[in-house]
Amino acid sequence: MNTAGSGIKFVVCIMAAAMMIMAGCASSSSNVYTYEQTMQAQIVDTGTVESVKSIIIQASNPPVAGGTIGGVTGGVLGSTVGRGHGRDVATIVGALAGAAIGAAIEHDAGTKNGFEIVINLDSGRTIVVVQEADVPMFPGDRVRVLTAPDGTTRVSK
Incomplete structure (x- = not known):
């Protein structure tokens, strides 16, 4: 041996x-949640995507x-x-x-492709969310903005 x-x-x-x-x-x-983020109520806002910019997310x-x-x-x-x-x-x-x-x-x-998404919420506010580029987003898309109790915010269609 x-x-x-x-x-x-x-x-x-x-x-x-x-x-x-x-x-x-x-x-x-x-599309990915940690175990700690499950089974918690989240605040849901709706809005329209104003713009999407490709970015790099680095650890x-x-x-x-x-x-x-x-x-x-x-x-x-x-x-x-x-x-x-x-x-x-x-x-x-x-x-x-x-x-x-x-x-x-x-x-x-530790480097991922991402989007900087500008969203005009139905409430009249405008926000920006940065997340992985795992779901295609385009200006004009209607989206849901989910905010967890820990402040984590994500955009979904």
């Missing part, structure tokens, strides 16, 4: 699982976990290459490359 190969496979599996978990952490979708936390996990994985993989000083260099290069790749993956996982 090749213990180095088994260790590498284990570390790669851990990294892949961590990246998948990070990718699914946050959502600003009009507010800097990529840390992906870089750390990638660095450890890269270092472990690099340590299996060469001997002596060559192995040391491969470990350092592997750690740096892994950290860069892991941070980039985490950054991409």
Whole structure:
């Protein structure tokens, strides 16, 4: 049994699982609710979409976990290459490359396409809601604006 190969496979599996978990952490979708948001009454307003602007929603936390996990994985993989000083260099290069790749993956996982939706409510107020671009919205669409007790607001058709 090749213990180095088994260790590498284990570390790669851990990294892949961590990246998948990070990718699914946050959502600003009009179709996704957290468990805490269920079974709560929401205020419903109706209105007409005035304008829709495409935007990018980026996670507010800097990529840390992906870089750390990638660095450890890269270092472990690099340590299996060469001997002596060559192995040391491969470990350092592997750690740096892994950290860069892991941070980039985490950054991409925390970035989503979104809409900035301007809505003229039937009450006469105008509001702006930013959410994921998961449901097409166009000027002139009649929409419902749902506001939860925690202040979370989403637009649905």
